Amino acid sequence: MLAxxxxxxxxxxxxxxxxxxxxxxxxxxxxxxxxxxTFDGLTFGAIYALIALGxxxxxxxxxxxxxxxxxxFIMGCYGVVFTLTSLGFxxxxxxxxxxxxxxxxxxxxxxxxxxxxxxxxxxxxxxxxPLRRRGASRLAFLITALGAxxxxxxxxxxxxxxxxxxxxxxxxxxxxFQVFGAIIDSQQLTIVIAAxxxxxxxxxxxxxxxxxxxxxxxxxxxxxxTLMGVNKDRIIVTTFVIGGxxxxxxxxxxxxxxxxxxxxxxxxxxxxxxxxxxxxxxxxNVRGALLGGLLIGxxxxxxxxxxxxxxxxxxxxxxxxxxxxxxxPSGLLGQTxxxxxx
Amino acid sequence: MASKRIIGAVAxxxxxxxxxxxxxxxxxxxxxTSSAASKVDLPAQTTISVPKDAVLPAGDGNAKCSSGLTxxxxxxxxxxxxxxxxxxxxxxxxxxxxxxxxxxxCQVQFKKFxxxxxxxKATGPVTQAVNEKDIIGVVGLPFSGESQATGGIFEQxxxxxxTASATNPGLTKNGWTTFFRALxxxxxxxxxxxxxxxxxxxxxxxxxxxDDSDYGIGLSTAIQKSLGSDVVGTDKVTTGQKDFSATxxxxxxxxxxxxxxxxxxxxxxxxxxxxxxxxxxxxxxxPDGVKDDxxxxxxxxASNNAYFTCPCIPxxxxxxxxxxxxxxxxxxxxxxxxxxxxxxxxxxxGIDKGNTDRSKLKDWVKSYNADGLSKHYQxxxxxxLAKSTVYGYKVDNGKIVSVGVIG
Numbered sequence: 251m252l253a254x255x256x257x258x259x260x261x262x263x264x265x266x267x268x269x270x271x272x273x274x275x276x277x278x279x280x281x282x283x284x285x286x287x288t289f290d291g292l293t294f295g296a297i298y299a300l301i302a303l304g305x306x307x308x309x310x311x312x313x314x315x316x317x318x319x320x321x322x323f324i325m326g327c328y329g330v331v332f333t334l335t336s337l338g339f340x341x342x343x344x345x346x347x348x349x350x351x352x353x354x355x356x357x358x359x360x361x362x363x364x365x366x367x368x369x370x371x372x373x374x375x376x377x378x379x380p381l382r383r384r385g386a387s388r389l390a391f392l393i394t395a396l397g398a399x400x401x402x403x404x405x406x407x408x409x410x411x412x413x414x415x416x417x418x419x420x421x422x423x424x425x426x427f428q429v430f431g432a433i434i435d436s437q438q439l440t441i442v443i444a445a446x447x448x449x450x451x452x453x454x455x456x457x458x459x460x461x462x463x464x465x466x467x468x469x470x471x472x473x474x475x476t477l478m479g480v481n482k483d484r485i486i487v488t489t490f491v492i493g494g495x496x497x498x499x500x501x502x503x504x505x506x507x508x509x510x511x512x513x514x515x516x517x518x519x520x521x522x523x524x525x526x527x528x529x530x531x532x533x534x535n536v537r538g539a540l541l542g543g544l545l546i547g548x549x550x551x552x553x554x555x556x557x558x559x560x561x562x563x564x565x566x567x568x569x570x571x572x573x574x575x576x577x578x579p580s581g582l583l584g585q586t587x588x589x590x591x592x
Numbered sequence: 593m594a595s596k597r598i599i600g601a602v603a604x605x606x607x608x609x610x611x612x613x614x615x616x617x618x619x620x621x622x623x624x625t626s627s628a629a630s631k632v633d634l635p636a637q638t639t640i641s642v643p644k645d646a647v648l649p650a651g652d653g654n655a656k657c658s659s660g661l662t663x664x665x666x667x668x669x670x671x672x673x674x675x676x677x678x679x680x681x682x683x684x685x686x687x688x689x690x691x692x693x694x695x696x697x698c699q700v701q702f703k704k705f706x707x708x709x710x711x712x713k714a715t716g717p718v719t720q721a722v723n724e725k726d727i728i729g730v731v732g733l734p735f736s737g738e739s740q741a742t743g744g745i746f747e748q749x750x751x752x753x754x755t756a757s758a759t760n761p762g763l764t765k766n767g768w769t770t771f772f773r774a775l776x777x778x779x780x781x782x783x784x785x786x787x788x789x790x791x792x793x794x795x796x797x798x799x800x801x802x803d804d805s806d807y808g809i810g811l812s813t814a815i816q817k818s819l820g821s822d823v824v825g826t827d828k829v830t831t832g833q834k835d836f837s838a839t840x841x842x843x844x845x846x847x848x849x850x851x852x853x854x855x856x857x858x859x860x861x862x863x864x865x866x867x868x869x870x871x872x873x874x875x876x877x878x879p880d881g882v883k884d885d886x887x888x889x890x891x892x893x894a895s896n897n898a899y900f901t902c903p904c905i906p907x908x909x910x911x912x913x914x915x916x917x918x919x920x921x922x923x924x925x926x927x928x929x930x931x932x933x934x935x936x937x938x939x940x941x942g943i944d945k946g947n948t949d950r951s952k953l954k955d956w957v958k959s960y961n962a963d964g965l966s967k968h969y970q971x972x973x974x975x976x977l978a979k980s981t982v983y984g985y986k987v988d989n990g991k992i993v994s995v996g997v998i999g
Contacts, residue, residue: 279842286841341865341892411669412708417862417890422869510862510890511834554838559828573634
């Protein structure tokens with residue numbers, strides 16, 4: 251018996267259970283995959299940017315970092331997934347006509363938006379408004395924000411458990427055209443263009459409409475704005491609702507891009523990245539959120555290629571964030587919603 | 593006013609989606625056609641020989657023991673990779689039920705503790721279990737990371753535990769005397785998987801992707817060693833990762849014949865799906881952590897390119913076991929169900945022979961030398977099986993079927 255044991259262990263290669271390679275810079279793979287990584291990064295960046303707008307708008311108006319916004323987003327994802335699942339979508343893409351696909355996408359997006367908006371509205375009512383009425387300190391808001399975030403996360407956990415929702419695939423991305431040898435597919439194009447259109451619309455809405463003027467007024471000076479007849483509470487709710495709508499759209503795009511990514515704590519990392527995007531672009535700045543989102547998406551992808559490990563995606567993105575803030579403390583495009591866009 | 597504008601924005605976005613989605617369908621073939629042209633057709637295994645004198649949980653039916661003796665399962669009941677844990681504790685449950693039914697004089701209790709498969713969460717349930725004095729033997733923990741994190745606690749309490757699935761080779765190098773592994777480790781699986789890919793599937797260019805678990809890293813190291821120059825590239829992903837686009841674009845660029853994913857199905861399934869969606873045509877090979885019906889459920893048709901290696905026995909081919917499992921849980925036995933069943937049987941046989949405290953039961957397992965339903969069980973001084981086999985599996989019509997012994 252002992253002999254068999256010995257011969258067995260001799261036949262085995264030496265056991266290695268730890269990873270002994272440290273950091274290798276894989277420049278070749280970065281160069282080889284530069285363009286695909288760029289376009290994929292831009293797709294993700296567009297999703298980050300849509301979420302980042304929610305952080306930026308609320309910060310601009312309330313000087314509050316709404317940490318529950320990541321849950322506003324993930325609730326939208328659940329809305330999208332529930333809609334699509336009940337329509338019969340699963341891991342396999344069905345063979346549908348173009349009109350059916352579009353109908354389903356829009357329906358799912360609308361339901362996602364409703365889920366997100368309701369969540370945002372409830373968070374504002376339950377977690378922030380009572381504190382505002384009592385003139386609580388900024389730290390108190392920060393704590394309720396975190397509390398709201400965890401409460402919603404674990405509420406989802408209670409209802410849906412700790413497993414990710416099964417994947418829903420709406421259509422198989424097909425190549426549309428090539429840029430620098432990299433294939434741009436239908437999904438990337440849909441996401442990026444739709445996201446940019448929504449962001450431009452938001453920007454114009456804030457710059458040109460009466461409500462937008464109200465938002466900017468409250469951002470500049472809430473007390474004076476109230477004196478001038480702006481209903482501050484209504485403006486604040488509107489801001490939360492706009493953030494919710496954009497998060498709902500981001501939810502659809504995220505589910506398209508990552509069909510199996512909907513899990514109770516799935517909003518957290520995306521929320522942090524979107525928040526970083528908002529800060530990178532200049533928090534409170536609508537265009538900054540777009541720029542920051544796209545940059546965070548692309549830089550993270552480069553980092554992963556260069557270091558050959560997805561654990562580095564976030565590290566690299568945040569190192570860049572810190573470096574930028576060292577040079578431009580107010581972000582790339584400056585800070586305020588009111589002032590710079592007035 | 594506000595709502596009108598917002599509706600306008602939504603409509604505009606919708607219009608854009610409409611346009612781009614329009615481009616989509618002109619060139620779309622619809623559905624996912626992912627079968628690789630070069631796929632080798634391995635015939636499915638239909639029968640398996642069962643050891644004739646296999647020890648069964650029922651024993652001789654005359655066992656006597658004091659009441660309150662408890663066996664425990666500690667491991668994932670929930671969590672992203674829970675299915676592997678569920679397979680195991682159902683196997684344990686079946687063994688205990690059969691034992692108690694056959695032996696009115698010896699009723700063994702069964703308790704479950706949930707770790708979610710997470711090394712950072714496992715110490716709590718394990719500590720709780722070792723403090724319950726009635727628990728004299730444990731089946732678990734299923735995963736390597738959590739086993740590494742908690743083995744010391746078992747050792748201190750002198751509580752014997754048999755893992756039905758943790759395969760990291762390093763686990764038996766801790767000097768623990770309470771740890772026993774009911775299957776081969778990754779130093780057996782790695783070389784077997786390498787041979788399976790290069791000789792049986794005849795794929796010469798292999799891309800190895802590992803996750804960040806003890807299990808994934810250890811197995812990836814083992815298979816890379818065996819593959820040698822057949823490895824055309826490597827990449828790392830993270831537990832909980834959902835998007836693999838950077839890794840996928842590297843792989844699509846490298847055009848390998850096979851991708852070996854060293855990790856669990858929770859990440860493996862979306863990874864395979866994203867590979868196929870990006871036009872990857874080769875095969876996807878995963879180890880025991882990926883081999884579960886959940887993989888097919890999560891990846892859908894993309895899973896048609898998948899093969900698995902596993903130091904586990906296809907329990908579904910052992911008809912008596914498979915039928916009993918089916919009628920008890922209304923599901924076919926899964927990966928490691930039979931290993932869980934056998935592990936519990938070993939502990940139950942010990943109790944029936946009067947080993948009714950922790951130290952006696954530990955010694956019983958240490959000197960155990962008999963057949964189980966799945967294989968012969970006898971351990972060396974560190975808790976590795978003296979002999980173990982690795983099986984190959986493939987996806988066939990939405991089901992995982994064995995293609996026989998590969999090492």
